Amino acid sequence: MQSQEVRLKRRPVGMPDADDFEVVTVDLPDPEAGEIQVRNLCMSVDPYMRGRMVDRKSYVPPFQVGEALTGGAIGRIVKSAHPEYPEGEIVESHLGWREGFTVAAGQTRRIGELSAPPSAYLGVLGMPGMTAYVGLFGAASLKDKETVFVSGAAGAVGSIAGQIARIRGCRVVGSAGSADKVAWLTGELGFDHAFDYHDGRLLDHLREGAPDGLDVYFDNVGGDHLEAALFHMRPFGRIALCGAISQYNATEPVPGPSNLVMAIGLGLTLRGFIVSHFDHMADDFRRDMTAWVNAGEISYRETVYDGIDKAADAFIGLFTGANVGKMIVRLAD
């Protein structure tokens, strides 16, 4: 079997460009004892990958130029030399931007019986959904009926975070980048208030949507969003620092919020996290989220790009607002 894979051709400077990536065809070896060969059905592009394209020390090693990019994918076993991984079974992997691969079976995770389409395991039932869940309950210690602001609320993580908070009886305010996204938030997703961050002052929107202030801010954006939220936090509020997509493509250091000092008098807590810090909550997440999705309490959307040669465009689209909900690259049926 042959597989096309996407390699990092050069490190992006500022906004990534399609020419920073290249698609290469490779031959996959047949699986030896203990190995499986997998054909990916879909793969994920996520904002955090931008950080891995920079050559610096971070919580995960940087991607290497000339090598295939890695990330979440869902695939089907097409050849197996491992008795517990039968052909036809669906597996999750973090091997990434490629149509297929041959690896030791243990490098993948069997999903078991699917309760949703495969791509959902890259979104609402996968890493982004769990990020939303642990960000609220772990990092932000969410309590029922609080007031919650979610930035980037039409994204893969934000759209789920807002709905979880709604399920817990919270007042939920969200920011997004277009009128269509805002309509989705206040319509299907049941946000109490949403606004297009391009229009008007962020703080005015927050005051309108949450007149009594914010107990929790789920930050996917950083920058001016974080500063505006700080101005509007209630005493002892919590801020979950999940992402800062507004500055991932910055080529110069971006100043932090000028009003961080407000955290002192208000007794605010800002807590940064990535999903793996809360691996101990994975079982709770899968149980709750599967139930919510099956009951129709949580909706999700995907923006789908077809084919491995569209992977770079899909990734770049994360920074131009091209996605509603989870950005997915579809590789096979």
Added chain:
Amino acid sequence: MQSQEVRLKRRPVGMPDADDFEVVTVDLPDPEAGEIQVRNLCMSVDPYMRGRMVDRKSYVPPFQVGEALTGGAIGRIVKSAHPEYPEGEIVESHLGWREGFTVAAGQTRRIGELSAPPSAYLGVLGMPGMTAYVGLFGAASLKDKETVFVSGAAGAVGSIAGQIARIRGCRVVGSAGSADKVAWLTGELGFDHAFDYHDGRLLDHLREGAPDGLDVYFDNVGGDHLEAALFHMRPFGRIALCGAISQYNATEPVPGPSNLVMAIGLGLTLRGFIVSHFDHMADDFRRDMTAWVNAGEISYRETVYDGIDKAADAFIGLFTGANVGKMIVRLAD
């Protein structure tokens, strides 16, 4: 009895000036039933008071122009019309920048038998000492044998925070503003490493003093200190945001740390606090700190200005580094 008091003459812009204050003599009424008349022995000037001189919404109302400034003081009851507050007893009050006052007795707190000179109850055994204690154990969840960085370490709060951490077996690094202060930290106070922040790069000093990174940063300074500490935090480190003296006199918004995004991957927690958020720890604080001071495990120094007419100078001195340890204004013996 007459009392001189210090009033806010006008709101300071930038660094406070002695002309922003004025000393006025007032007559004190004799105490009526339930009241006491107190002659202050000493009063406190503290950096947080700078914030109250600005006319803005904050966790405490702003000082009013033309009115006496308030703050901690220790005094002796000279006339009493309350049976439980006998003449001669020592009381703590938060009525402030004045030589004496007549108030309802309940507006003061009886200290009981003193285990240290009265002024210690404005420092190590008072609000600054408790701020250090609750900042470490409450806001920063300090554990034994961690590595701790304290900025403004020769100040009233920092000098106590560093010693508490030392008692708990921590490696302690401190920054201060002069070679003499640095010598005091590494000498009498037992810091493992200290440096003058005027010399060299902060991050280089932190790497030298804490080669394996920081578990806890006790921030009294903000600005470049906070940014440097963020660069050097270990995974799951905690930052207690206690003060930001570097920017209290700023006349323009001061950008926050450009590397706050590092909190995400490292799972850092930044928690702002003021001492009253942890009032429930007051008994623990008094018990532990009294024991430590009596056992000689915690040392403290005071910088003493004599007379109410020196109160403004003492306050301004907080921002020019004039104090080693607690800044005290002595009013009577």
